[in-house]
Amino acid sequence: MGPTEDPYFEEVPPDELHFYQRKGARRKKRMPDFIPKKDLKILNSVKRKAYRLDLQLSLCGLRLGWAGVIGLLPWVGDIIACCFAVMLVKKANSIDGGLPADLHSRMMMNVAFDFGIGLIPLVGDFVNILYKCNSRNFILLEKYLVEKYGKEAMGKTGPTDPRTQAEETIKANAQAQAQARMDKNKPSPAHVTV
DSSP states (O other): OOOOSSSSSEEEGGOOOHHHHHHHOEEOOOOOOOSOOOHHHHHHHHHHHHHHHHHHETTTEEEEEEEHHHSSSTHHHHHHHHHHHHHHHHHHTTTTOOHHHHHHHHHHHHHHHHHHHSSTHHHHHHHHHHHHHHHHHHHHHHHHHHHHHHHHHHHHSSSOHHHHHHHHHHHHHHHHHHHHHHHHSOGGGGGGGO
């Protein structure tokens, strides 16, 4: 999970802003519409649980979730947080066809790292709060499903991922605005004197 990557929210494109919203307003990220209903339901469930475990609370500008709070309890808290993370991976594995072995192992490595670091008193708990293994696992699952079903959707109708469409719309609007500014600054042929 990169420093600027937010798996749960996206910036509202300028053409979709309401009168009461400022530039930079955020909304919940839309899920791609080409993912089958069963897998989309699982993805939304994993998203909700990961958000609760990693980012639901805010303390002095630092986002933390229930896994971070529970992890503050020595040993027992880390075991409980690890169980929640394993249950999240188990839920993610219930998609159609299950998770590929390499993706499943990456998710479990995230959980193992989170658990291992969490055993270190105080410093480990702080690193766990920053690492956010559940959100990382959600991102891995989302990317996998977009790649898996996106190829099929691209072959049928072109890009249908709303995030891709929003990016394309923003680029097209920016180009149109730049062209309009250039046209506005050009003198018209009727006003040119020789």
